[in-house]
Amino acid sequence: MLSIVILTIFATVVLYLGFLKNRNIIIPIALFAVLLAAYCLLSNQNLWNNWFMNMMEIKDSSKAFSLLILFTAACIIPFLNVFKKRGSEELADFSGILLYSLIGGIMMVSYSDLIILFLGLEILSIAMYILAGADRKKISSSEASMKYFIIGAFASAILLFGISLYYASSGSFRLDVTVVHSSALLNLSYLLIFCGLAFKIALVPFHFWAPDVYQGTPTIFTATMATIVKISAFGALYQFIRICGANMSEWLYWLLSFVAILSIFLANIMAISQHSVKRLLAYSGIAQAGFILIGLLQFQPDKTWIILYYLVAYTLASLACFFACHFIEVKNGNDDHSAFKGLYYSNPFLAIVLSIALISLSGGPLTAGFMAKLFVLTNAAQIGNIALVVFALILAVISLYYYFRIINLMFTRTNIEHSWQVDMPYKGLLALLSIGTLVAGIAPYLLVNLLK
Amino acid sequence: MDSILSLILFPLFFALLIAFLNKKYAAGIALTGSGLSLFYFLYLLSGFKNSLKVLNEFSIPWIPGIEAELHFGLDSLSIFMLLLTCLVFPIGILASMKYEEHRSKSYYILLLIGLTALLGFFSAQNDITFYVFFELALIPFYFIILMYGGSNRKKAVFKFLMFTVFGSFLMLAAIIYFHSLTGINKTSDWAMLYDMEISLSAQTWILAGIFIAFAIKSPLFPFHTWQADLYSEGDRPTIIIIAAVLSKMGLFGLLRFFNVVDDAILHYQMPLIILCLIGIIYAALVAWRQSSMSRLLAYSSLSHMGMIAAGILTASISGLQGSIFQMLSHGIVAAGLFFIVDLIMFRTNNSSIYGSAGIASTQPKLATYFFLLCLASVGLPLTSGFIGEFDILLGLANTNIYLSAIAGLSLIFGAIYTLRFYQKSMFGEMIESNNEWAPITLNEDYVLIILVILVLAFGFFPSSWLDLADQATASFVHLKSKI
Numbered sequence: 001m002l003s004i005v006i007l008t009i010f011a012t013v014v015l016y017l018g019f020l021k022n023r024n025i026i027i028p029i030a031l032f033a034v035l036l037a038a039y040c041l042l043s044n045q046n047l048w049n050n051w052f053m054n055m056m057e058i059k060d061s062s063k064a065f066s067l068l069i070l071f072t073a074a075c076i077i078p079f080l081n082v083f084k085k086r087g088s089e090e091l092a093d094f095s096g097i098l099l100y101s102l103i104g105g106i107m108m109v110s111y112s113d114l115i116i117l118f119l120g121l122e123i124l125s126i127a128m129y130i131l132a133g134a135d136r137k138k139i140s141s142s143e144a145s146m147k148y149f150i151i152g153a154f155a156s157a158i159l160l161f162g163i164s165l166y167y168a169s170s171g172s173f174r175l176d177v178t179v180v181h182s183s184a185l186l187n188l189s190y191l192l193i194f195c196g197l198a199f200k201i202a203l204v205p206f207h208f209w210a211p212d213v214y215q216g217t218p219t220i221f222t223a224t225m226a227t228i229v230k231i232s233a234f235g236a237l238y239q240f241i242r243i244c245g246a247n248m249s250e251w252l253y254w255l256l257s258f259v260a261i262l263s264i265f266l267a268n269i270m271a272i273s274q275h276s277v278k279r280l281l282a283y284s285g286i287a288q289a290g291f292i293l294i295g296l297l298q299f300q301p302d303k304t305w306i307i308l309y310y311l312v313a314y315t316l317a318s319l320a321c322f323f324a325c326h327f328i329e330v331k332n333g334n335d336d337h338s339a340f341k342g343l344y345y346s347n348p349f350l351a352i353v354l355s356i357a358l359i360s361l362s363g364g365p366l367t368a369g370f371m372a373k374l375f376v377l378t379n380a381a382q383i384g385n386i387a388l389v390v391f392a393l394i395l396a397v398i399s400l401y402y403y404f405r406i407i408n409l410m411f412t413r414t415n416i417e418h419s420w421q422v423d424m425p426y427k428g429l430l431a432l433l434s435i436g437t438l439v440a441g442i443a444p445y446l447l448v449n450l451l452k
Numbered sequence: 453m454d455s456i457l458s459l460i461l462f463p464l465f466f467a468l469l470i471a472f473l474n475k476k477y478a479a480g481i482a483l484t485g486s487g488l489s490l491f492y493f494l495y496l497l498s499g500f501k502n503s504l505k506v507l508n509e510f511s512i513p514w515i516p517g518i519e520a521e522l523h524f525g526l527d528s529l530s531i532f533m534l535l536l537t538c539l540v541f542p543i544g545i546l547a548s549m550k551y552e553e554h555r556s557k558s559y560y561i562l563l564l565i566g567l568t569a570l571l572g573f574f575s576a577q578n579d580i581t582f583y584v585f586f587e588l589a590l591i592p593f594y595f596i597i598l599m600y601g602g603s604n605r606k607k608a609v610f611k612f613l614m615f616t617v618f619g620s621f622l623m624l625a626a627i628i629y630f631h632s633l634t635g636i637n638k639t640s641d642w643a644m645l646y647d648m649e650i651s652l653s654a655q656t657w658i659l660a661g662i663f664i665a666f667a668i669k670s671p672l673f674p675f676h677t678w679q680a681d682l683y684s685e686g687d688r689p690t691i692i693i694i695a696a697v698l699s700k701m702g703l704f705g706l707l708r709f710f711n712v713v714d715d716a717i718l719h720y721q722m723p724l725i726i727l728c729l730i731g732i733i734y735a736a737l738v739a740w741r742q743s744s745m746s747r748l749l750a751y752s753s754l755s756h757m758g759m760i761a762a763g764i765l766t767a768s769i770s771g772l773q774g775s776i777f778q779m780l781s782h783g784i785v786a787a788g789l790f791f792i793v794d795l796i797m798f799r800t801n802n803s804s805i806y807g808s809a810g811i812a813s814t815q816p817k818l819a820t821y822f823f824l825l826c827l828a829s830v831g832l833p834l835t836s837g838f839i840g841e842f843d844i845l846l847g848l849a850n851t852n853i854y855l856s857a858i859a860g861l862s863l864i865f866g867a868i869y870t871l872r873f874y875q876k877s878m879f880g881e882m883i884e885s886n887n888e889w890a891p892i893t894l895n896e897d898y899v900l901i902i903l904v905i906l907v908l909a910f911g912f913f914p915s916s917w918l919d920l921a922d923q924a925t926a927s928f929v930h931l932k933s934k935i
Contacts (some may be wrong), residue, residue, distance in 0.1 A: 303517075305516075306517065344599075359591070364587065364591060365583075365584045365585070365587035365588040365591070366584060366588055370584070370587075371515065374515065374517075374518075374624075374628075375517050377624075377628055378517060378518050378628050378631060378632070379517065381628045381629060381631065381632035382631075382632050384632070386628075386629050386632060389625055389628055389629070390625045390629075393621040393622070393624060393625045394618075394621065394622070394625075396621060397614070397617055397618045397621050400613065400614060400617050401614065404610065404613055405610075407598075408598065408606055408609075408610060411595070411598045411599055412606065443514075444514070444515055444516060445513065445514070445515075445516055448516045448517075
């Protein structure tokens with residue numbers, strides 16, 4: 001709870017810092033706020049923990065999800081630097097709003113009352129609608145913001161409908177209320193709540209907004225969307241399945257398995273023909289979400305770390321991808337495939353970082369992505385869903401095509417090769433992401449023990 | 453220090469060294485690293501006793517959830533392929549040194565990573581370790597060919613990647629299925645996996661998964677379509693390694709998983725062997741009509757791989773023994789032949805088999821080495837190629853005499869295409885531009901002499917290695933009880 005209070009206070013302070021002439025202090029303060037919040041979580045501060053009648057509890061798994069959100073935010077905040085030249089007002093606005101979105105994320109992963117879930121989702125979403133339109137002068141950015149807003153509002157409405165049906169059938173907003181018998185109405189409410197969250201995660205068939213919005217949004221905030229929003233929504237879904245999973249009827253499980261397979265299949269097929277790398281990463285994110293959903297479906301209390309591990313692996317790799325994309329965009333003005341051509345010969349560091357990230361996303365050996373897929377799939381197989389495993393793996397082969405097409409391009413020589421460099425602090429951050437991916441893949445016990 | 457892990461990490465250490473030192477030392481360090489790996493392996497080999505036990509073991513807990521261990525070790529099966537790997541890498545690096553100005557440090561770093569991956573793969577002592585290194589070995593070679601291959605390399609290497617990964621994902625599915633069936637809580641070594649009782653229908657599914665994976669990797673007919681493209685477009689020194697070592701990965705895997713799926717193999721033996729035989733004859737006929745040297749050798753390799761696979765699938769002692777021996781022998785011969793192709797193409801810049809016509813009169817030494825390697829490839833008695841093929845044919849004859857007769861045809865076809873290759877490229881009308889050929893260098897001379905000596909030594913004195921192959925075969929305990 002204390003961490004949310006800290007974030008709220010700092011977010012407001014950061015907003016007002018925009019009035020100062022000094023632009024250099026905003027990002028350090030935002031970063032400090034995130035780290036302080038993370039420290040509060042790590043050191044088990046329980047000040048104000050029982051506020052709001054225990055409507056939210058930050059402990060165990062939700063703490064891990066919250067820490068992951070904060071860690072991701074700490075990686076993203078330094079990149080807000082690109083808004084520096086636009087004046088301290090905008091910089092302060094975006095930093096503050098990003099901090100607010102974290103509050104929403106933490107609320108989403110630690111609710112035990114559906115009202116908090118809705119509140120968190122709205123705080124996160126409204127912040128993201130604004131951030132999607134951060135490039136005010138670009139029509140595509142405004143379009144992305146508008147699209148995201150309309151579809152997001154629609155998703156919120158569905159979620160709210162689900163919550164109200166939940167209230168109607170169980171008589172409470174609390175998740176842990178004892179349900180006497182599993183009625184059709186209750187299952188319908190589960191389905192609607194799932195649909196609302198699936199919009200945020202961007203699972204097939206609720207994924208249509210993702211490529212358009214990802215493409216229009218400034219890359220830094222696309223990275224936020226692909227990581228923080230996904231982690232939060234998965235955290236919320238996890239919390240939901242953990243507590244209510246026992247009441248779910250069989251057909252709902254089959255439906256969710258079907259959604260998972262469909263996500264992997266359709267997203268991979270659609271990604272093949274994409275020329276914009278950000279669109280491609282949007283589809284890749286949908287496919288990865290399908291894998292995480294497989295992990296969620298086989299929920300066992302002692303296997304929480306599988307989902308967390310997958311999310312960590314996904315976050316490390318997709319942050320690296322989006323950051324690389326960001327640098328390419330700053331350099332070449334677009335994120336088209338052709339902009340990546342010959343990257344290895346002009347900027348070998350970035351090419352290697354991006355290659356490791358893409359190999360990890362594709363499930364290459366000795367990377368975090370491989371271990372994550374292995375955990376999810378072996379777990380699914382142990383429960384007896386071997387057909388799901390075989391489907392998922394065969395469909396994952398398709399993803400190799402588009403991941404390695406980018407790698408192929410990066411290692412193709414071009415005639416014009418101006419060698420350029422990434423600035424030192426960012427270089428360190430990118431190297432950290434790559435090393436994290438490799439270490440988690442080579443020695444999975446390190447990370448797993450941490451997550452346990 | 454005697455742990456196998458130090459052998460596996462050895463090349464990685466040299467790769468790090470290259471990364472931090474000047475570019476001009478890169479080739480030298482890579483050569484030293486791979487050479488020292490060879491000597492270190494020979495040192496480990498000298499302590500190897502003929503026993504069924506796994507020696508020089510290294511194992512630590514690795515993957516939580518399925519409780520898999522990272523487990524390496526020397527056993528009588530792995531030493532064949534480890535010897536081949538350690539032997540071929542210095543040759544590949546020596547061959548690449550003449551292109552020095554086109555090679556950056558990354559080339560040698562990737563090669564050494566590839567060496568580590570292959571050493572890990574061949575000494576893997578459980579299926580998860582095996583799988584991870586199976587996939588890992590692909591990545592450095594993918595990048596090498598992507599950066600240093602011929603003009604159409606991108607298409608060829610992409611095809612190679614997609615094919616192989618498709619296969620390995622099927623294998624992963626089979627492995628996951630296998631684990632979920634047996635409910636193994638601790639994945640430690642092969643012997644434990646072999647002890648599992650699995651029903652025939654389950655074995656069939658597992659066999660389907662791994663057979664496709666290994667048939668793509670080797671390759672075997674009809675999964676071979678990536679091979680000729682890759683061999684002709686790839687970076688030639690790397691192709692030496694790929695043709696000699698990587699092509700054995702699939703067959704090695706088939707041997708490793710043999711005991712897991714032995715019932716299914718015995719059940720589907722006939723159709724699988726017939727598939728191999730079709731491949732043998734088909735590849736030999738295609739090789740006959742090739743005019744590109746690399747493509748000819750690619751199809752010749754395909755034919756030989758089919759033969760070895762047929763030997764394994766006979767599930768007989770002599771067939772298995774012959775296959776294991778032939779894997780080593782073919783590796784050495786293929787390395788030699790691809791080394792000569794690289795040497796010729798470096799000088800003529802022409803991939804046609806007619807490009808170097810008439811060179812035998814000015815380069816008698818080269819022509820002699822080439823001839824001896826060709827004979828070994830054909831399988832002439834007193835060369836290493838003979839023993840393996842003979843054993844395989846014997847095994848086939850024990851299964852079914854007609855199969856053996858058909859497989860025997862491939863020896864005749866083999867002689868035809870190999871000798872045609874030799875004749876067209878060495879004899880005939882001398883091409884004008886070939887008059888000022890640079891004589892073969894000292895390095896090339898040494899490599900070829902060593903290879904020819906090895907081919908003859910294995911041909912004249914195969915017994916100690918056949919004993920080892922017999923040991924490896926004896927480890928198929930299940931099999932013996934079933935025959």
